[in-house]
Amino acid sequence: MKHLITGLIAILTAQNTLSQEVLEKKMKDELYKNKLTQEQFYVCRMGGTERPFTGKYWNHKEKGIYICVVCGQKLFDSSTKYESGSGWPSFYDAIEKGAVKTKKDLSHGMVRVEILCSKCDSHLGHVFDDGPKPTGQRYCVNSASLSFLPQSPQENTK
Template sequence: MLKWIDIVKFTNSGNPVPAEKVVKTNEEWQKLLTAEQFRITRLKGTERSYSSEMCSLFEPGKYACVCCGTLLFDAAEKFESGTGWPSFTQPVSENAIAYNKDVSHGMMRVETVCNTCDAHLGHVFPDGPKPGGLRYCMNAVALKKVESDERKATFGGGCFWCTEAVFTLLKGVSRVESGYSGGRIDNPTYREVCSGLTGHAEVIEVTYNPGEISYADLLRIHLSTHNPTTLNRQGADAGTQYRSSIFYRNDEEKAIAQNVIAEMQPFYEDTIVTEIVPFEHFYKAEEYHQDYYANNAQEGYCQAVIDPKLKKFKELFKSRLKDTQDTAITKHE
């Protein structure tokens, strides 16, 4: 999660490396853009406040650069700032946007541009909502709405190395990230979470397509691939950070979670103690935790703990596996 200190570092010390660069002349851009799009994005203009209905649109989807189509923001990070311009708390990725000092109008501001094509987007300010505290104040003309069926789900089921390894293999799942949720402090570190004092659980954030796999089925798999009846413990891992959790984003997800737990309870002799709590924030874990099993399959923990879990998962949910992953699992068994 980016914070103001990160923006300052990018502005002063160099921007993140983009996935690609798109370079065109102004004449080429003029042929592709409307006059207003060109004025805003290529000539660093500013649209009139409250001039776009985008300010009041909050349905699911993504927002891309109107010039090059690079994805910049997720609607889940959009909020009502009361400024008259669409506002977001975070970009979709750290390297989606670049930052420049702007001393125009007699003040010091930080300009945001598309990191792919250098299109002027707007500015970023340190007065946004917690936990990141950022407000990306964007010109609506610089963005285009991209419809997306993707949804996010957040689960805790013990060590996130294990849960990430399982959910990465599912059809309909496009991304799984390890992180922390449910605690009392912002941007916790792994060491802080392991102390058990932050209140955070080790969790995964699953990005999935509900047209391919339902939220209910994700929950069924979640409850079948860890022990939901042990309080604050998974195997040898003990502590509140290893608690079994479902973080719901709306009342519908809460009801589904309650129904799935009731459905799964007869399969367990002991009572399911999985907590069902409202989702607040997901803090991505340190980079070395991401794709941990894929990058460390020969390590002792992976072979002793994760390999048997994946073998059982594969037997139970073979029809749910991505076709390209079958051989990837087999070679570690």
């Protein structure tokens, strides 16, 4: 009987924690709905994907830093951006270790690695092992999940 009660308490505690996490996500999503465009919300908060060759940054060549559209965290430097032919902005590395985090994605009958902003958990895209040197990685990112901070003219002359 003691084990049964202990087990029930553990289940109820886990459900309460899960319910709290779900509630917190719903509250955050409501706040983000007012801040983001429909496409940004779909991509960042619902894990969607924009159509290839349509995003603002897929063919963007300006020097600067790409940041999370939701929280402003620095994610990628333009020096690591390259043309992968995929139709989405592609980078061979994040701006620094810990800027993005990964999660196994089994959706749509595929096995992929999802990339998320490590600060706000917004969906960014996926990372693949078919990128160029030096990392061999291709961070395939939705433009809708990004904002861009151009490099200042002073930095261009350095």
